[in-house]
Amino acid sequence: MVLQGLRWLLQGHDVQVVSTVYTSRAASRMIAGQLGMALSADPTPPPTPGSIALHHYDFHNREADVQQAVTDLLAQVKDGQLHVLLDEALFAGSVSGQRLTTLVARLAESVPGLHLxxxxxxxxxxPPSLRPEPLTVPLRCAPSVLREVQTAVGRYRGVHNYSDSGVPAPGDGLRVIRLSHHGNAHTGRWPAECRQCGKEVAAELRRLGVGNGGNSLPNSPAPLSYCDVFILTRSSELQDDIEDDAGQVTSRASGVVRGLRDEGLPVCVLGRQDLRHNTARWERDVHDVAVAATDRVTVTYYHWVQGLERRVVVMLPGRHKETDEGASDGMIDLTDRLFAASRCTTQLIMVDVPPVTTATSTAT
Incomplete structure (x- = not known):
């Protein structure tokens, strides 16, 4: 996406980077940021390169945003042409997907020179106006990580399986580290609720050299910074401290967040509750994470960082109360692997949760 956008810019075309749902916010901000950096770093830029515009909408909650997006984008048409990038686009199975399909159809009808x-x-x-081009060759995941993701890819409806690149990997990559949400010090059903899990994850990150200017990853070219780490979950229990208008904390941060902070790790939290309680701060934090502006570990609901990658990813199992009722543990695990483990390029850390057992007795 970035390479195609840069090509348009160097040809003098303006590029519209569009996010239609909150789950594509981070990806759109990352693309816009990378386009700006690539354009400024070009040693021989054209006399009049194109400009970059970022458009954010909420198709999930606001139907009126579809018409607003059409109006905004048609206003950017120049000489009958419009150049649009839409990352983390989902057309299937949701109201926001149907509205995105409508947007694409409206633009295709109105702009003969649409490049989307x-x-x-x-x-x-x-949509029929788009030509599908499957991209199925894994480019960045180490084989050890890729195997964890492939467990889900081949079984998740509507997702292409990986294809063989034909080029053997130079090595298997680092072994997946496994921790366990189990033992007397652990609390809560899921790791996001558990302060001890936060402490143990922090200890593992310290062992890898995160944040100390050194590096314990073999054959890695640069030290590991805090911003090289994602801690990802789908748990609805994840949140930062929530404050009222007077700045008083009304609800404490999740246990895992407190455990990480107990061990001195700088943390940015992007939970679903954080979006609801302080949307403006959430938007600022998403931008910060997308461009890695601040050196902090990001602890987040994994759909908020779709399209982004980090060298170290910690995967915390969990469930979302509003959406996961009736879903099997196996289905949740597939989703976790597809959307969380796939964000990892080098070192994957998985926190295992023991199954719930029900004791039974028989009267005799």
Whole structure:
């Protein structure tokens, strides 16, 4: 996406980077930031390169945003042409997907010279005005990480399986580190609720050399910074401290967040509750994470960082109360692997949760 956008810019075309849902905010901000850096770093820029515009909408909650997006984008048409990038696009199975399909159809009808690139993990219900181009060769994950992701990819509806690149990997990569949400010091059903899990994850990150200017990852070219780490979950229990208008804390941060901070790690938290209680701060933090502006470990609901990658990813199992009722543990695990483990390029850390057992007795 960035390479195509840069090509348009160097040809003198303005590029519209569009996010239609909150789950594509980070990716759109990352693309816009990378385009700006690449354009400024070009040693021989054209006399009049194109400009970059970032457009954010909420198709999930606001139907009126579809017409607003059409109006905004049609206003950017120049000489009958419009150049649009849509990352983390999902056309299938949701109201926001149907509205995105409407947006693409309206633009295709109105702009003969429409150049629109959309990327997403699910390939079903693609509008007829778009030509599908499957990209299935893994480019950045180490083989040890890729095996964990492949467990889900081949079984998740609407997702293409990986294909063989034909080029053997130079090595298997680092072994996956496994921790356990188990033992007397651990509390809560899921790791996001557990202060001890935060402490143990912090200890593992310290062992890897995160944040100390050194590096314990073999054959890695640069020290590990805090901003090289994602801690990802789908748990609805994840949140930062929530404050009222007077600045008083009304609800404490999740246990895992407190455990990380107990051990001195700087943390940015992007939970679902944080979006609801302080949208402006959430938007600022998403921008910060997308461009890695601040050296902090990011602890987040994993759909908020779709399209982003980090060298170290910690995967915390969990469930979301509003959406996961009736879903099997196996289905949740597939989703975790597809959307969390896939964000990892080098070192994957998985926190295992023991199954719930129900004791039974028989009267005799």
């Amino acid at each position: 690139w959309a990327a997403g993990v699910v390939h079903t219900d693609i």
